Amino acid sequence: MLRDGETKEQRVTEAGPPTLPARADHTAIRRNNLELTLRRLALTPGLSRADLASGTGLTRATVTRLVAELIELGLVREGTVSSLRRVGRPGTPLSIDGRHVLAIGLEVNVDYIAILVTDLGGREVLRDECEFDCVSAGPDGSVRAAIDLCHRAIRRVRNRRHDRQPVIVGVAAAIAGLVDSRGGVVIEAPNLEWRDYPFGAVLHHGLRLDGAPVRVGNDANFAALAEFRTGAWAGTADLIYVAGEVGIGGGIISGGRPLLGTRGFGGEVGHIRVDPAGPRCHCGRRGCWEALIGLSAVLRSAGISTPSGTHPRTMLETLVRRGHDGDQRALDAFERLGRDVGVGAAMLGNIFDPSVIILGGYFVALEEWVLPRARRELMKGMLGSRDPTPDLSVSGLGFTAAARGAALHAMDAVLSDPATLLASPLQ
Ligand SMILES: [Zn+2]
The missing domain is CATH 3.30.420.40 (ATPase, nucleotide binding domain)
Structure with missing residues (x-):
């Protein structure tokens, strides 16, 4: 176990005991060091062996041996030395390979x-x-x-x-x-x-x-993990992803880690009760966020019926077209949707204090109508928000995020x- 404030690097370097370790310890240390090296390179491509040594606290000889193993396996490769680097002897930049x-x-x-x-x-x-x-x-x-x-x-x-x-x-x-x-x-x-x-x-x-x-x-x-690693907000330690489908799902990254809860069921933001007098939800309760802002609910609210055997997502184009045509019923539905998105987002904002709440799935297609209203509602509901935090944004990863x-x-x-x-x- 890591102690508070202790990094994995410290654990590995401190693991060098004064006496000869048992064989099992050797294996564990080697495994940790391989992970350390690979993760560093995944995070920051282009590091040299010397950079890796100073960044991890491992000896230069250890890093050289680990890198040789990783290159042999095709997991890491050497790049060409940049002539731009003038201070000191330039090291060969390394990056993750592993294309196979x-x-x-x-x-x-x-x-x-x-x-x-x-x-x-x-x-x-x-x-x-x-x-x-x-x-x-x-x-x-x-x-x-x-x-x-x-x-x-x-x-x-x-x-x-x-x-x-x-x-x-x-x-x-x-x-x-x-x-x-x-x-x-x-x-x-x-x-x-x-x-x-x-x-x-x-x-x-x-x-x-x-x-x-x-x-x-x-x-x-x-999807939240994908946003955290590769999305426009990559590296943001506190973010919430809201998946807009027929239902509404949520993924929470808190302090740089997924917040999953005791049973791994954490993040079911679709079933926070936004309006106790609201419509009935799939889960049997009333007024859940999902019952208000799930795609089926929005289509109904805009007066678009979904023929039996047709999935609501295929009706999204119709909804967008009506928005562009200025159809009043669709615009009214977007207004309500923006308000309800903002009300729920403020609940999440006050509980988790994230830097950003990212709306994914079908919300991306409705950004222009929904986001401005939702942002205003979010700010109205946030405590201590002189600066506009959290930001409310749409996902750039589209339907591939999950x-x-x-x-x-x-x-x-x-x-x-x-x-x-x-x-x-x-x-
Ligand atoms: Zn529900």
């Missing part, structure tokens, strides 16, 4: 399944999406469709030219619902109408990817323990 080390992120939502593959450096390798009615198909049919999408993606990746054979090191699936992430079980997904389904185990069995653990998590939590976050999460396990790649031959 791949993680799959999946998003299984009400009417589509999306996949996004990233490499070790977090670079997008491939993305794909299929429309799929996961409610009618049920969890068994949906997991089969997800497996087909994965296999198609793997075939496409393998058909490309590579210096090294690509290897899938992890898979994570983002589900719109409450998920027991340790067991990979979807506990309750009201909008999908699934309950107690062992999604992770079924997906793992169907994929048959040895050496690639399968993880399952909540979609908005993964799948991207899932892939980053799956890759985290490799960054945390690169030794697993050293220990086992690549697939």
Whole structure:
């Protein structure tokens, strides 16, 4: 365990005891040092061996040996020395390579399944999406469709030219619902109408990817992770992501870490009660934020009916068109939507004091109508807000945020323990 105020770097450097450590300690230290080196480079590409040594507190000799191992594995590569660096002897810049080390992120939502593959450096390798009615198909049919999408993606990746054979090191699936992430079980997904389904185990069995653990998590939590790592607000220690779909999900990053709660169910912002006299929610209660600002609610409020068999997301274009046409009913609906978004955002703002609340999913398409009104309402509801904090913004990651976050999460396990790649031959 780390003590308060202690960094992992300190733990590793302090771990050098005066007497010879046991063999197990050697292994643990090496593992920690590999992780440390790789994470530093993931965070700041271009560091030299000397930079790594001074930044981590490891000796120059240790860093040189670790980097050699990582280069040998194709996880790190050397760049060319820049002539711009005039002070001291220029070191060779290092960066994460690992273009053959791949993680799959999946998003299984009400009417589509999306996949996004990233490499070790977090670079997008491939993305794909299929429309799929996961409610009618049920969890068994949906997991089969997800497996087909994965296999198609793997075939496409393998058909490309590579210096090294690509290897899938992890898979994570983002589900719109409450998920027991340790067991990979979807506990309750009201909008999908699934309950107690062992999604992770079924997906793992169907994929048959040895050496690639399968993880399952909540979609908005993964989307928040993607914003924190790669979005316009990357690196912001306190941010909240609000996923606008048929339902409303939320993911909270607090102090640079996901806030998941005791059971991992934290962040269900869609069910804060914004208006006790409001409409009935999918969850059975009344006046939840989701019942006011979920896409179905907004379509109803704008007088747009969704023909049976059609998913609300396909009606989003109609809603946007009516906005552009100046349709009064749509504009009134946007006005109410802006107000209700702002009222709920102020509740979150007062509790968590984030730097920014990011609206994702369908909100992105309605930004121009909703955001100004929502910002005013948010500021009205915030205590101690002489400066406009939190900011309210829309996501730049679009509908890929959850799948991207899932892939980053799956890759985290490799960054945390690169030794697993050293220990086992690549697939
Ligand atoms: Zn509810």
